[in-house]
Amino acid sequence: AQSVTQLDSHVSVSEGTPVLLRCNYSSSYSPSLFWYVQHPNKGLQLLLKYTSAATLVKGINGFEAEFKKSETSFHLTKPSAHMSDAAEYFCVVSVNNYGQNFVFGPGTRLSVLP
Amino acid sequence: DVKVTQSSRYLVKRTGEKVFLECVQDMDHENMFWYRQDPGLGLRLIYFSYDVKMKEKGDIPEGYSVSREKKERFSLILESASTNQTSMYLCASSGTGLSNQPQHFGDGTRLSIL
Numbered sequence: 001a002q003s004v005t006q007l008d009s010h011v012s013v014s015e016g017t018p019v020l021l022r023c024n025y026s027s028s029y030s031p032s033l034f035w036y037v038q039h040p041n042k043g044l045q046l047l048l049k050y051t052s053a054a055t056l057v058k059g060i061n062g063f064e065a066e067f068k069k070s071e072t073s074f075h076l077t078k079p080s081a082h083m084s085d086a087a088e089y090f091c092v093v094s095v096n097n098y099g100q101n102f103v104f105g106p107g108t109r110l111s112v113l114p
Numbered sequence: 115d116v117k118v119t120q121s122s123r124y125l126v127k128r129t130g131e132k133v134f135l136e137c138v139q140d141m142d143h144e145n146m147f148w149y150r151q152d153p154g155l156g157l158r159l160i161y162f163s164y165d166v167k168m169k170e171k172g173d174i175p176e177g178y179s180v181s182r183e184k185k186e187r188f189s190l191i192l193e194s195a196s197t198n199q200t201s202m203y204l205c206a207s208s209g210t211g212l213s214n215q216p217q218h219f220g221d222g223t224r225l226s227i228l
Contacts, residue, residue: 034216041202042222043204044217046216090157092216092217098210100145100164100208104157
């Protein structure tokens with residue numbers, strides 16, 4: 001069975017400083033991994049995805065994530081936070097090629113201080 | 115870009131009413147999903163559908179039913195609305211393929227049952 005752990009429920013950074021949102025997963029098979037962002041009262045927007053190609057994945061809005069199989073991690077980073085990055089972030093794992101099986105992490109709320 | 119459209123952003127209904135939430139996607143995706151999102155509980159899968167007229171129960175199907183008569187449209191039905199069904203409802207779709215396809219989400223429907 002798959003599971004996803006997001007190690008921090010809330011992360012607070014100052015504008016212009018780096019962002020690190022941590023995600024660890026458990027999977028019996030080679031997973032696909034995704035990061036989504038959700039702004040208040042909106043749906044989830046795909047930031048980036050890992051599907052067994054390059055281990056360093058670049059996404060939208062300057063975010064990137066590195067897949068580390070030995071650590072079963074897929075942490076999300078951004079070099080410099082912007083006020084508009086304040087939102088909820090979800091790490092998601094999938095092992096089904098039929099696009100049917102997605103396991104969501106509990107989410108990390110990112111606050112960006114001026 | 116994939117577009118998933120939910121018919122209402124905000125909806126207010128009364129206890130005992132039959133409520134329909136509609137979702138339409140424009141990317142010919144095989145899979146469609148309904149989730150509810152509540153503070154502290156994350157995203158919980160209600161139902162998903164992998165083809166027209168096909169459906170599978172998710173984690174919390176009680177009190178809900180679904181309908182998928184056309185590939186692009188997936189409806190969530192609250193047979194007799196109750197106050198504990200007040201929530202944010204999110205629709206998503208995904209395709210199938212050789213590598214895992216991400217889900218694409220609508221903007222959500224915030225449903226209040228009075």
